[in-house]
Amino acid sequence: MIVITFLLRRRPDISSEEFHRYWREHHGPLVASHAHTLGVRRYSQLHATASPFGAAISQTRDCEPSDWDGIALVWFDSEDALIAAGATPEGQAAGDALLEDERRFIDLTRSQLFLSDDHSVVH
Numbered sequence: 001m002i003v004i005t006f007l008l009r010r011r012p013d014i015s016s017e018e019f020h021r022y023w024r025e026h027h028g029p030l031v032a033s034h035a036h037t038l039g040v041r042r043y044s045q046l047h048a049t050a051s052p053f054g055a056a057i058s059q060t061r062d063c064e065p066s067d068w069d070g071i072a073l074v075w076f077d078s079e080d081a082l083i084a085a086g087a088t089p090e091g092q093a094a095g096d097a098l099l100e101d102e103r104r105f106i107d108l109t110r111s112q113l114f115l116s117d118d119h120s121v122v123h
């Protein structure tokens with residue numbers, strides 16, 4: 001499996017609450033509606049929370065403070081399958097629709113995206 005990991009920061013003109021609401025209630029269902037066309041095997045949204053316990057764990061590891069609003073994880077069978085799905089007219093239209101929607105709530109210039117191999121250790 002190949003995973004797209006998308007580290008997200010919200011647009012500065014929307015509140016944290018609006019970002020999370022929009023991502024859950026609008027963008028998530030939009031991704032689901034295009035999942036078959038794009039060959040998405042799994043999609044997870046990890047919404048950052050302000051947690052004193054999380055901050056304490058971070059401090060015990062000397063981690064830098066985080067300003068990420070969330071992480072999106074999208075699984076595909078392979079990089080080749082992802083490329084093939086995106087090369088079809090339907091896949092291109094689906095990708096365009098998702099990117100257009102992302103621009104409504106994500107600060108794309110301050111976010112990060114990378115591909116990785118999924119090596120699950122604990123199920």
